[in-house]
Amino acid sequence: VDRTRDDQPGDDRGEDLNRPRRRRTTLADIAARAGVSVASVSFALNGAPGVSNELRERIVGLADELGFRPNRAARDLQAGTSSTIGLVLVDLSNPFYPEIASGVIAAATARGHEVLISQVGTDERGHRDAVLAQLDRGSEGMLLTSITAGDAPLLKELQRRGHPFVQVYREIDDVQADFVGIDDFGAGTEMGTHVAACGYRRVAVLGGAEDSSASRRRALGFVAGLESGGATVINRDNLWGELTRASGAERSAAILDGHPDIEAFVCGNDVIAVGVYDTCRSSGLAVPGDVGLTGFDDMSLSSAGPFQLTTMTVPRDDMGRISTDLLLDRIAGDTSPPRRVVLAHSLQVRETTSERAS
Amino acid sequence: VDRTRDDQPGDDRGEDLNRPRRRRTTLADIAARAGVSVASVSFALNGAPGVSNELRERIVGLADELGFRPNRAARDLQAGTSSTIGLVLVDLSNPFYPEIASGVIAAATARGHEVLISQVGTDERGHRDAVLAQLDRGSEGMLLTSITAGDAPLLKELQRRGHPFVQVYREIDDVQADFVGIDDFGAGTEMGTHVAACGYRRVAVLGGAEDSSASRRRALGFVAGLESGGATVINRDNLWGELTRASGAERSAAILDGHPDIEAFVCGNDVIAVGVYDTCRSSGLAVPGDVGLTGFDDMSLSSAGPFQLTTMTVPRDDMGRISTDLLLDRIAGDTSPPRRVVLAHSLQVRETTSERAS
DNA sequence: CTGAAAGCGCTTACAG
DNA sequence: CTGAAAGCGCTTACAG
Numbered sequence: 001v002d003r004t005r006d007d008q009p010g011d012d013r014g015e016d017l018n019r020p021r022r023r024r025t026t027l028a029d030i031a032a033r034a035g036v037s038v039a040s041v042s043f044a045l046n047g048a049p050g051v052s053n054e055l056r057e058r059i060v061g062l063a064d065e066l067g068f069r070p071n072r073a074a075r076d077l078q079a080g081t082s083s084t085i086g087l088v089l090v091d092l093s094n095p096f097y098p099e100i101a102s103g104v105i106a107a108a109t110a111r112g113h114e115v116l117i118s119q120v121g122t123d124e125r126g127h128r129d130a131v132l133a134q135l136d137r138g139s140e141g142m143l144l145t146s147i148t149a150g151d152a153p154l155l156k157e158l159q160r161r162g163h164p165f166v167q168v169y170r171e172i173d174d175v176q177a178d179f180v181g182i183d184d185f186g187a188g189t190e191m192g193t194h195v196a197a198c199g200y201r202r203v204a205v206l207g208g209a210e211d212s213s214a215s216r217r218r219a220l221g222f223v224a225g226l227e228s229g230g231a232t233v234i235n236r237d238n239l240w241g242e243l244t245r246a247s248g249a250e251r252s253a254a255i256l257d258g259h260p261d262i263e264a265f266v267c268g269n270d271v272i273a274v275g276v277y278d279t280c281r282s283s284g285l286a287v288p289g290d291v292g293l294t295g296f297d298d299m300s301l302s303s304a305g306p307f308q309l310t311t312m313t314v315p316r317d318d319m320g321r322i323s324t325d326l327l328l329d330r331i332a333g334d335t336s337p338p339r340r341v342v343l344a345h346s347l348q349v350r351e352t353t354s355e356r357a358s
Numbered sequence: 359v360d361r362t363r364d365d366q367p368g369d370d371r372g373e374d375l376n377r378p379r380r381r382r383t384t385l386a387d388i389a390a391r392a393g394v395s396v397a398s399v400s401f402a403l404n405g406a407p408g409v410s411n412e413l414r415e416r417i418v419g420l421a422d423e424l425g426f427r428p429n430r431a432a433r434d435l436q437a438g439t440s441s442t443i444g445l446v447l448v449d450l451s452n453p454f455y456p457e458i459a460s461g462v463i464a465a466a467t468a469r470g471h472e473v474l475i476s477q478v479g480t481d482e483r484g485h486r487d488a489v490l491a492q493l494d495r496g497s498e499g500m501l502l503t504s505i506t507a508g509d510a511p512l513l514k515e516l517q518r519r520g521h522p523f524v525q526v527y528r529e530i531d532d533v534q535a536d537f538v539g540i541d542d543f544g545a546g547t548e549m550g551t552h553v554a555a556c557g558y559r560r561v562a563v564l565g566g567a568e569d570s571s572a573s574r575r576r577a578l579g580f581v582a583g584l585e586s587g588g589a590t591v592i593n594r595d596n597l598w599g600e601l602t603r604a605s606g607a608e609r610s611a612a613i614l615d616g617h618p619d620i621e622a623f624v625c626g627n628d629v630i631a632v633g634v635y636d637t638c639r640s641s642g643l644a645v646p647g648d649v650g651l652t653g654f655d656d657m658s659l660s661s662a663g664p665f666q667l668t669t670m671t672v673p674r675d676d677m678g679r680i681s682t683d684l685l686l687d688r689i690a691g692d693t694s695p696p697r698r699v700v701l702a703h704s705l706q707v708r709e710t711t712s713e714r715a716s
Numbered sequence: 717c718t719g720a721a722a723g724c725g726c727t728t729a730c731a732g
Numbered sequence: 733c734t735g736a737a738a739g740c741g742c743t744t745a746c747a748g
Contacts (some may be wrong), residue, residue: 026725039733042727052733069494074725077740078429091460093675094660098456102449105477114474114495119463136427137472146667277663287663301455301658305635305645305665317451384741395719400743410717432741435724 025066033062044072074330085327088118088130089145094317095299097145100147100168103320104143111328112310113140120146127151131138135163143320148211159168164330166323170213178330180341186213187312187345188221191266191294194347196229199356200264200292203231204255206248206276207239210267215243215268218296222266234259243268248275252295256283264292264353266316270302270311271295272354277307295354315343330344367448389419398446403428413643434594440496443685446476447503448486451658454627454674455503457675458526461678462501469686478504485509493521499685501526501678506569514606515580522688524681528571531700538686538699541695542572545670545703546579549652552668552705554587556716558638558650562613563569564606564634566626572600575627576654580624592617601626606633616698622650623713627658628669645685651710666709673701 031038036055043050045061045068051059062068076082087104089097095231101117108115116139116163121125125145131154134142141164147155148170158165171179205222219239226233235255241247251272252265256279258303267273273295277327278289287293295302295311302309324339376451385403392411401408401426402417403426409417420426434440445462447455459475468475474497478484485505487511492500499522505513508526513533516523553561563580566573577597584591593613599605609621609630614637625631631653638645645651653660653669660667680699 021425027727038726039736040727040734043734046727048728050733055733069490071435071725072494072496073431075436075727077435077742078427078725078727080740081744082431090464092450093460094454095453095456098450098453098459101456101475102451102477103449105475109477116472117459117463117475119467119624121462137430190728281664299659301662303634303669304659304662306639307663307665340727350449383742386741395743397720397744400719401718404743406744408717412717429741432724433743435726436741436743438724445745 005320009225012049018201018349021163025063025068026071027068028064029058029066030223032066034059040078046302076138084116084137084139085324085331086113086116086118086131086137086142087145088120088127088134088140088142090214091119091121092117095301095353099316100320103317104324105320107321107324113328120183128154128185129340131158134247134288139330140198141165143323145169147172148209149173150211154173155176161255166327166330167290168319168323172213176325176338178339178341180324180326182314182319182341182345184217187296187347189216189225190221190224190345190347191296191312192222192227192231193229194225194293194349195264195266195353196226196231197291197351198264200353201231202234202259202262203264203266203292204235204252204262205233205239206241206265206267208241208272210240215240221232223312230352241272243271245271245275245278248272248317249278250275252275252276252279253283256285262291263356264294266294267296269296270309273309273311274301285318288352288354292354293313298348303348311348313346313348315345318343359515375701382429383421383426384429385426388417388420388424388426391424391622392417407501409617417438422666434496440498441470442474442495442497443682443689444476444500445503446478446485446490446492446500449479450475450622453659455694457674458503460679461675461680462682463678465679465682466686469683472688484526486512489516498637499523501685503527503682505530506567507531508569511694512654523542524683524685524688526681536681536684536697536699538671538677538684539572539701540677540703541700542583545581545654545705547578547583548703549558549654549706550580550583550585550589551587552583552707553585553622553624553650553652553711554589556711558623558648558711559589560587560592560620561616561622561624561650562593562600562610562620563591563597564609564623564630565626566599566601566630571599576626584624584670588626592620599630603629603633603636606630607636608633610634610637611641614643620649621714622652624652625654628657628667631645631667631669632659641663646712650712656706661706668708668711669706670705672705673703676701 023118027041031041040051044056045063059336085108092098103117103140114138117132120130125157135259143166145168152175166178169181193242203226205219207219210216223233241251255262273293276293297310298311298313302311385396390398398409399417402414403421426668443466450456463473471531474495476488478488499525503526510530510533524536524538527539561584563577568574581591599609613620623634631651634651638649643649653667656669656671658670
């Protein structure tokens with residue numbers, strides 16, 4: 001189907017999709033038509049003083065008529081700005097990020113900025129490359145959502161060079177910079193307390209990666225809540241793993257092997273919990289009858305149909321909006337001390353945990 | 359907490375987050391240091407002929423040392439390009455779009471382009487505004503995912519002005535332009551045939567909006583497959599609605615009211631199906647025992663935990679990648695006739711449909 | 717092999 | 733109130 005025939009000039013089709021593009025109207029075009037200088041046109045169009053009302057109206061009319069739209073590249077070059085911010089995340093197809101991104105785009109658009117999204121994947125050098133690419137593109141600041149301890153030098157370099165950024169959801173301990181997220185330890189503690197209060201005694205905690213501040217604090221919160229509620233965490237020295245369905249399935253299977261009397265799984269996110277459910281299913285274990293199960297994040301999948309997972313609601317859209325507003329303030333010159341914005345979370349007790357008769 | 363004290367110069371904090379940014383290194387800086395012209399530096403750095411190897415190495419070394427990174431705005435202004443494409447969608451928090459966006463970003467990045475995402479929401483004027491804003495930003499082409507018949511004039515205007523675009527998932531009948539999507543009618547027919555083959559006889563079809571080409575063809579396919587399989591569509595003249603959970607719940611409740619003997623619901627997407635499940639749940643109807651249920655799209659939520667929805671897999675990531683490649687080809691000057699790229703779908707028979715004893 | 721110059725489309729002091 | 737000019741940081745013919 002590759003019968004391209006570019007040499008045929010008279011190509012007959014309804015619309016000429018790719019005709020040579022008409023040159024865009026510029027200030028100079030308008031100036032020529034109006035018989036004035038480009039400076040006057042610029043002043044007129046930007047509402048700056050320096051032109052009579054009569055001239056201004058004539059120029060605005062002409063601009064309309066010619067379909068004038070300013071060239072951003074030229075304006076940016078002149079102003080030394082770009083009206084663009086960067087959002088760095090692992091991968092948009094991970095359902096945790098889209099809602100953050102949605103909030104970011106909405107907030108940025110409202111303040112006349114565009115958003116460039118970089119997907120860094122799980123690649124090692126991903127972050128650094130993405131940040132540098134963003135700077136090349138002229139991003140005036142960045143929202144960093146997936147940073148780990150190893151990224152500290154990168155963040156410090158950004159600070160040294162004067163490039164604003166906000167840490168979203170995760171933060172790095174020895175960097176003094178803005179942060180917007182939730183109280184992961186507190187939320188984790190609430191969850192652990194809830195599970196213990198249900199009467200579950202022998203509990204496994206399936207956390208995310210230890211080098212993610214959010215995952216670490218959350219898992220530590222789980223443990224604190226469970227233990228203070230009288231439950232036992234049977235895998236205290238083996239809490240960490242991936243935030244994936246496969247990891248949830250594998251880890252829970254291994255734990256069931258060693259501890260057939262396990263009573264509940266407390267998971268670092270909803271996706272892990274889905275994996276645990278897979279294992280329970282194939283092992284013939286009833287949830288929450290035989291084993292309790294909790295997630296974290298409250299994704300749409302965790303309350304669909306018969307799947308009614310006990311989880312923690314995280315205000316992802318707000319996180320996106322608020323971090324964007326903060327970043328734009330910094331870009332605009334706000335030099336107040338670094339801020340930590342902690343948003344409210346909310347426990348959703350659904351059907352995968354229940355009071356135990358014990 | 360608003361004790362901003364910008365006037366205190368000696369502000370004591372670990373790192374000075376917002377110190378005045380150091381001016382970026384430019385070609386001129388390097389030229390001055392090397393004692394050559396900016397032209398030579400430009401040639402050297404771009405691997406263009408016109409400089410000796412010795413000079414080139416010296417300049418590259420200097421550029422490295424000074425941390426030179428080219429200014430995109432300047433390059434774009436000069437080249438008359440922006441290396442940016444636009445992706446227009448309803449809302450990233452609708453889980454249908456992120457995977458498309460992920461594919462788009464991956465494919466665009468691989469070819470050195472950036473992606474600007476516009477969320478148009480369900481607003482009437484959204485599309486037109488978003489497209490104009492994209493053009494202002496210098497987007498060299500656009501991926502349009504949410505167009506309806508009413509957008510025909512806008513698309514024709516884009517064609518007239520020579521701005522490339524690709525219709526993704528939805529297409530408009532009387533516009534001759536590139537399209538990447540699936541065979542919705544065919545996929546719908548397969549689904550209808552499957553449901554009829556299970557033995558479900560009295561069936562309701564809960565479609566999306568009639569003015570979306572994808573929703574329309576899909577629903578018409580459902581009807582065709584069901585009827586050719588011997589089933590009856592009890593709401594033939596009332597197929598359309600929103601693609602939301604609430605709509606699924608409401609419409610199914612209304613139908614159950616009028617037709618208590620309904621045997622299956624065939625839904626325009628997974629989210630509607632979740633709403634139908636809500637209704638079945640509160641009505642005490644077993645799925646698939648009392649009533650069969652199918653979705654469309656195969657979102658992650660439709661195979662989580664005990665929810666194992668029969669649905670249709672749509673290659674969203676591929677859709678994003680392929681439409682991006684096509685668009686970039688157009689931008690690069692490909693003037694071959696408009697293309698329709700139809701991707702493969704795949705029926706997922708899971709647990710919400712089953713053979714009826716009948 | 718190398719450099720001086722023009723130009724991309726804007727904005728903004730600076731003169732008239 | 734208006735215009736001529738310089739400059740943002742690049743690239744690319746055009747001369748030496």
